[in-house]
Amino acid sequence: MLNTWLTSRFDLDLPLVGAPMAGVSDGRLAGAVSAAGxxxxxxxxxxASASWIEEQAVVAAASGRPYGVGLMAWAVPDNPAQLxxxxxxxxxxVSISFGSxxxxxxxxxxxxxxVTTQVGTTDEARAAEQAGVDVIVARGAEGGGHGRNDVATLPLLQSVLDAVSVPVLAAGGIATARGLAAVLAAGAQGAWVGTAFLGCVETTVSEPAKERILAAGEDDTAYGRVFDVAQRLxxxxEYGGRALRNAFFDRWTGxxxxxxxxxxxxxxxxxxxxxxxxxxxxxxxxxxxxxxSRGRTAADVVADFAAAENLLRRCGILDVS
Incomplete structure (x- = not known):
């Protein structure tokens, strides 16, 4: 059993958080990840309206297991009913990130x-601790969606762990049990995972988009502000987005x-x-x-992450007695 601050705080079977991917994860995916442990x-x-949040919260909570919600700090002043x-x-x-x-x-x-917030630099982590958050998410540049592109996950995690005293979760590029084992071995209290769930049947991702995801390679993403600028968001x-590279991005980047x-x-x-x-x-x-590379259920993805325990035992990091 992988016991950490995260599993103890929320009575989880695994130190794993399904990231709050707006537009991808609604109550259905959140509830499925929670039900799986x-x-x-x-x-x-x-x-999003207050009523939408209320509806999705009911769905997420239906499993009877703990769940969470992610808010964008920059958007709350214009839509305070969300809070x-x-x-x-x-x-x-609750994760409230990307802005004041x-x-x-x-x-x-x-x-x-x-309460948690996602940080992309060590200075942001220090500020988060000062702001009183309970746990910090050290999100590296490898991560999908929005965040900083300044520091990769592993150097960021090491630096943040040395800089703050509150629990730290690792995010960015963690998609298998090997990744979970690596960040736990480094001292993180769990992993914050988004991309690994993109192929799941419980997401709101359309079939054409899912086909792109399942066919994509590790070098098929690009980081920038093109899609945000085009939408006038x-x-x-400082918080661009990492997405699958396409013709529109290539035409407008720069x-x-x-x-x-x-x-x-x-x-x-x-x-x-x-x-x-x-x-x-x-x-x-x-x-x-x-x-x-293939469509799965959220339960399948969570179950695969559980192999991190055996990996850590093999390395002598967990007691095998």
Whole structure:
């Protein structure tokens, strides 16, 4: 049994969190990860309503196991009902990241909710500890979706573990039991995993997008702000996104200032999203996407991560008696 702060805090079978991938993970995936013994999360898109959060929370909680919700700090001021809905739902864990989040930490903790934030540098980790979060997610540049591109997971994890005293989870590029074993051996209290779940039947990913994911290799992602700029989203500039590289990205990368004023390109992207044309539309994924090669259930993915225990025993890191 892999016992860590994470498993003890939430009574989990495995020190594994399903990342709150907005637009990919709703209550169904979160609930499936939790039912399988990890801690599943769903992410609230910027424009998601309070009622949507309430509905997804009910689905996620149906297994009777702990679950979590992810909020984007930059979006909350324009949609404060999201925070109210999350507090009312009382999930076990809330991640609030990517923007000015400090003012939300104490209200969440006062509601009895464990609070985390994702950091991409050691300075961000120090600031998170000062802000009072219960646990920090050290998210490396390999990760899919949004975050910093400054430091890779392993050097970031080592530095953050030395810099803070609160528990630390590792994120970015962790897709198998080997990755989980590696970060646990380094001192992380668990892994925060997104891309490994992209091929699961419980995601909201469309079939054409899933086909792209399952066919992608480890070098088929690219990092940048192209898709955010094209959609006129308010992401802070330091948090770009890692997605599958496509023709639209290649055409506009390095030309983001021009893209910001090009309404034709904006309409082109929106039309492609509706049509499922992923030569133009985006599919967010991390560098571990090359290890996602077949459709599975969330329970299958979680079960495969459980092999980390045997790997650690073989290395003499866990007592074999």
């Amino acid at each position: 990890g801690l599943g999360m769903f992410g609230a898109p910027p424009a 109210d809905a999350v507090i009312a739902a009382r999930p076990n864990l 989040y400090a003012e939300y930490v104490e209200p969440l903790r006062q509601a009895g909710i464990t 308010g992401w802070p500039v 030309r983001e200032q021009e893209l910001a004023g090009d309404e034709t390109a904006r309409a082109e992207l929106e039309a492609a999203r509706r049509a499922g044309d992923f030569d133009t539309a985006y599919v967010y994924a991390g560098q571990a996407v090359g290890m996602v």
